Amino acid sequence: MSERAVQDAIDGKTTTAGTPPVRRHGPLRLAFEAFVVRREATIFIVAVALLLYFWSNNSDFLARNNLVNLSQQTAPYAIIAAGMVLLLVSGEIDLSVGAVFALSPFLMHYMIDYYGTYPIVAIIGSILAGAVIGLVNGFVVVVLKVPSFVATLGMLFLILGIMLTTSHAYPAQIPEAAHGVRGWFGQSDWSELIWCLIIVAYFHVVLTRSRWGLYTIATGGNPLGASEAGIRTGRIKFGNFMVTSALGAFAGILEAFRVDSIDPTSAGADGASPMFTAVSAAVIGGTALAGGSGTVVGALLGALVLAELRNGFNLIGINANPFNIILGAAIILSMVLNVYLTRLRRAGRR
Amino acid sequence: MKKIDPQVEEAVETLSLNGLARRRLLSGAGMLSASAAAAALLSACSADNKSDSNKSGNGVGDFPETPKWKFVFVNHVTTNPFFTPTQYGAADACALLAASYQWTGSKDSSVPEMVSAMSSAVSAKADGIAIAVVDKNAFTSPVDKALNAGIPTISYNADGAKGDPGTSRLCYVGQDLYQSGVELGRRIASLMPSGGDAVGFIATPGALNIQPRIDGATDAIKASGKSINFKSVASGAELPQELSTIDAYVSGHKDLKGLFAVDAGSTESVGKVVKKYGLKKKGVVAGGFDLNPNTLTAIKAGDLDFTIDQQPYLQGFLSVLYLWLYKLSGGLVIPSVTDTGLLFVTKDNVDPYLQTKTRFEGSSTKQQLVKRSGPIAHA
Numbered sequence: 120m121s122e123r124a125v126q127d128a129i130d131g132k133t134t135t136a137g138t139p140p141v142r143r144h145g146p147l148r149l150a151f152e153a154f155v156v157r158r159e160a161t162i163f164i165v166a167v168a169l170l171l172y173f174w175s176n177n178s179d180f181l182a183r184n185n186l187v188n189l190s191q192q193t194a195p196y197a198i199i200a201a202g203m204v205l206l207l208v209s210g211e212i213d214l215s216v217g218a219v220f221a222l223s224p225f226l227m228h229y230m231i232d233y234y235g236t237y238p239i240v241a242i243i244g245s246i247l248a249g250a251v252i253g254l255v256n257g258f259v260v261v262v263l264k265v266p267s268f269v270a271t272l273g274m275l276f277l278i279l280g281i282m283l284t285t286s287h288a289y290p291a292q293i294p295e296a297a298h299g300v301r302g303w304f305g306q307s308d309w310s311e312l313i314w315c316l317i318i319v320a321y322f323h324v325v326l327t328r329s330r331w332g333l334y335t336i337a338t339g340g341n342p343l344g345a346s347e348a349g350i351r352t353g354r355i356k357f358g359n360f361m362v363t364s365a366l367g368a369f370a371g372i373l374e375a376f377r378v379d380s381i382d383p384t385s386a387g388a389d390g391a392s393p394m395f396t397a398v399s400a401a402v403i404g405g406t407a408l409a410g411g412s413g414t415v416v417g418a419l420l421g422a423l424v425l426a427e428l429r430n431g432f433n434l435i436g437i438n439a440n441p442f443n444i445i446l447g448a449a450i451i452l453s454m455v456l457n458v459y460l461t462r463l464r465r466a467g468r469r
Numbered sequence: 470m471k472k473i474d475p476q477v478e479e480a481v482e483t484l485s486l487n488g489l490a491r492r493r494l495l496s497g498a499g500m501l502s503a504s505a506a507a508a509a510l511l512s513a514c515s516a517d518n519k520s521d522s523n524k525s526g527n528g529v530g531d532f533p534e535t536p537k538w539k540f541v542f543v544n545h546v547t548t549n550p551f552f553t554p555t556q557y558g559a560a561d562a563c564a565l566l567a568a569s570y571q572w573t574g575s576k577d578s579s580v581p582e583m584v585s586a587m588s589s590a591v592s593a594k595a596d597g598i599a600i601a602v603v604d605k606n607a608f609t610s611p612v613d614k615a616l617n618a619g620i621p622t623i624s625y626n627a628d629g630a631k632g633d634p635g636t637s638r639l640c641y642v643g644q645d646l647y648q649s650g651v652e653l654g655r656r657i658a659s660l661m662p663s664g665g666d667a668v669g670f671i672a673t674p675g676a677l678n679i680q681p682r683i684d685g686a687t688d689a690i691k692a693s694g695k696s697i698n699f700k701s702v703a704s705g706a707e708l709p710q711e712l713s714t715i716d717a718y719v720s721g722h723k724d725l726k727g728l729f730a731v732d733a734g735s736t737e738s739v740g741k742v743v744k745k746y747g748l749k750k751k752g753v754v755a756g757g758f759d760l761n762p763n764t765l766t767a768i769k770a771g772d773l774d775f776t777i778d779q780q781p782y783l784q785g786f787l788s789v790l791y792l793w794l795y796k797l798s799g800g801l802v803i804p805s806v807t808d809t810g811l812l813f814v815t816k817d818n819v820d821p822y823l824q825t826k827t828r829f830e831g832s833s834t835k836q837q838l839v840k841r842s843g844p845i846a847h848a
Contacts, residue, residue, distance in 0.1 A: 442573070
């Protein structure tokens with residue numbers, strides 16, 4: 120933002136009376152430059168390039184049905200990544216979010232089927248329970264000073280164990296009572312995507328335009344300086360842990376409604392796969408693992424790139440064993456392209 | 470209006486013109502429309518000729534020539550060695566029928582991933598889908614969507630819960646899982662005549678490719694009326710984890726009289742643990758499922774009393790065959806539910822499994838003719 124303001128100021132100066140006329144850039148060129156200075160520009164180009172590649176390979180890639188698949192493979196991870204970006208930017212990580220993802224639909228099921236709660240209340244309750252888990256994570260990290268990697272690793276197993284024990288590790292059906300709302304929460308084709316776009320837009324604004332976002336960046340970028348400047352960094356971290364876990368809980372509920380089953384293995388056997396995908400999406404999208412900088416829209420694009428790779432190679436018909444070779448190579452290749460484009464972007468910026 | 474030959478009427482129909490153009494065409498206005506009508510007529514006639522000259526013998530065997538149909542297998546543990554022979558079976562059937570297959574799904578039983586893989590297969594207009602139904606709710610609507618899209622869909626290896634297949638699949642190719650558990654339970658009851666503590670290990674409880682077995686075993690042991698205290702214990706999805714869980718359980722329960730398992734990894738681990746602690750000398754009985762190489766050596770060495778073969782090769786081979794025949798016959802040959810069997814492998818009949826390395830067991834990639842001689846064992 121500020122860079123563009125500076126650029127405008129310079130442009131304004133050069134066109135004042137008395138100075139020699141300079142070549143004015145056309146609106147297209149200006150739009151291009153405004154696009155290129157954004158951090159998300161490179162990953163956007165990678166996403167579009169992949170889209171064109173898979174489309175040219177198999178025209179079904181952009182058929183309506185497959186666009187639904189793509190959106191469903193992107194949305195839950197982009198939702199988790201929205202929170203994860205805030206947390207990573209503030210200098211912490213949450214490994215337990217995959218377990219929360221698996222637990223929350225079970226909590227909803229218990230509340231509705233065993234306590235007769237209204238479905239909407241049960242959904243909100245499960246999300247709040249996710250926030251409470253985030254609160255505990257925050258407490259262990261901030262107050263008890265355990266590194267977040269270890270604290271949330273412990274929480275991962277703890278939550279996974281609670282989920283497996285209470286569910287007897289047996290899949291449950293979506294409660295009858297919740298059938299009325301399931302279209303809103305993942306069952307209908309585009310609902311996951313709509314939730315995802317709302318959440319990403321909201322947290323993008325939070326990170327770039329709000330005080331909370333500014334403090335988050337300061338907390339991760341320079342913890343000591345931030346606390347000396349009067350930012351209560353502990354509170355910022357508490358908040359971001361809670362947001363991440365709550366979003367993980369919500370994504371879990373959306374996925375349960377989508378597959379129409381509450382499954383103890385929905386997060387994979389070790390409860391880590393949604394977390395891995397979300398962290399990968401965040402980092403691919405341009406968030407620094409070490410904290411201090413990141414972008415929520417970038418994470419959405421990162422999740423889209425991962426979904427395109429998975430979906431596209433599946434559509435082309437790659438078998439499971441060589442799939443990982445190609446997926447791995449494609450991720451590295453996309454990221455080399457991303458890094459290279461980033462360098463070009465920096466070099467081109469005056 | 471002029472009288473129009475029905476043949477012309479029919480040909481014009483194929484042009485799908487709007488009402489006005491159609492009227493003008495039929496009343497003979499315009500050279501262009503007249504030539505279009507002629508072209509449509511010609512193509513209608515030549516289409517007739519083609520359908521008459523349909524001969525056999527251009528495809529594999531004496532079948533007519535077919536497109537290279539592509540069948541998609543959606544699996545819950547795509548990289549698990551149990552399914553190596555299943556993939557060989559599918560590959561061999563595809564080679565026989567000039568078809569192709571794709572092996573996809575989830576590495577670690579993630580149902581959402583399997584549903585996504587299934588949706589991709591429908592988007593990619595697969596010619597047939599075989600799916601392991603390891604969750605009885607999640608695949609109901611994906612299978613319906615595939616069938617609505619005209620894609621024949623069958624289940625293999627796992628087929629929902631007992632009495633509820635969970636999908637409208639055309640058929641199931643695989644072991645009757647609950648029944649196999651019942652047989653396991655009966656075997657346990659007969660091996661432990663004096664009762665005692667027994668444990669059944671299950672890798673991932675709730676996964677419907679193995680859970681019905683432990684249910685069946687529990688029910689059969691109850692029905693036997695013996696004083697066997699049978700407990701089921703989760704051992705974990707990965708082999709190293711299974712081994713340490715089972716080892717720990719055995720160390721903590723010294724008076725166990727029977728160790729059983731309902732999945733390949735746990736069975737192999739039970740064999741190793743029995744050997745490690747010399748439990749055979751204490752009269753412990755042990756057994757389980759599937760033909761991992763280490764399981765077979767443990768049978769030979771006497772550490773395991775039995776293991777149950779469910780013919781994973783056939784699950785791949787027959788699935789492709791059924792889907793192909795369905796496509797070839799235009800849906801007339803409807804595949805039927807096929808139990809791929811339940812064979813107890815014991816010390817007496819384990820030798821052929823150990824002496825030859827074959828594609829049928831997944832222990833070799835080589836195509837070979839396995840010779841056998843002597844009478845075939847029977848009851």
